[in-house]
Amino acid sequence: MFLCGRVLAFFLLTVVRARKKDKGLRISEVFYLLKLALKTAKGCIDGKELKLTGLVLQKATDYKGILQDLVPHLSQEEMDEQSCLEVEYFILRTATVGFHSFLVYATDVELY
Numbered sequence: 309m310f311l312c313g314r315v316l317a318f319f320l321l322t323v324v325r326a327r328k329k330d331k332g333l334r335i336s337e338v339f340y341l342l343k344l345a346l347k348t349a350k351g352c353i354d355g356k357e358l359k360l361t362g363l364v365l366q367k368a369t370d371y372k373g374i375l376q377d378l379v380p381h382l383s384q385e386e387m388d389e390q391s392c393l394e395v396e397y398f399i400l401r402t403a404t405v406g407f408h409s410f411l412v413y414a415t416d417v418e419l420y
Contacts, residue, residue: 311355315364318348322367335378335386342371342393349400361404368397 325333325341333341345368352361375382375390382390 311351311357311360314348314351315360318344318364319367333374335375335382338371338374338378339386339389339393342368342375342397345371346393346396346400349404353400353403358404361400365397365401365404368400372397 321344322341325337345364349361349364349368352358352364372394375393379387379390
């Protein structure tokens, strides 16, 4: 139940931030939302909620894309942070695929 509340809060926050789109998101806000998406996705993976993980990681993909567009405007420190977040994003994507593959295998084959 706690996990669903966290995911709901994350999506509510993204909706509120999207309404500011005409003014544009600041770089710090994009970093914050990407970090929050990754943390929420980790919780979804821990809770074995693959559908929620996919939805959250889709938003993370959006924020990762925004950061890619902003690379020319990033300081060296921000570029380092962006690289770390991108690595973490791909690790979570890989973990999700691996976990999904395990579940498919476990339902197709009886494990002893």
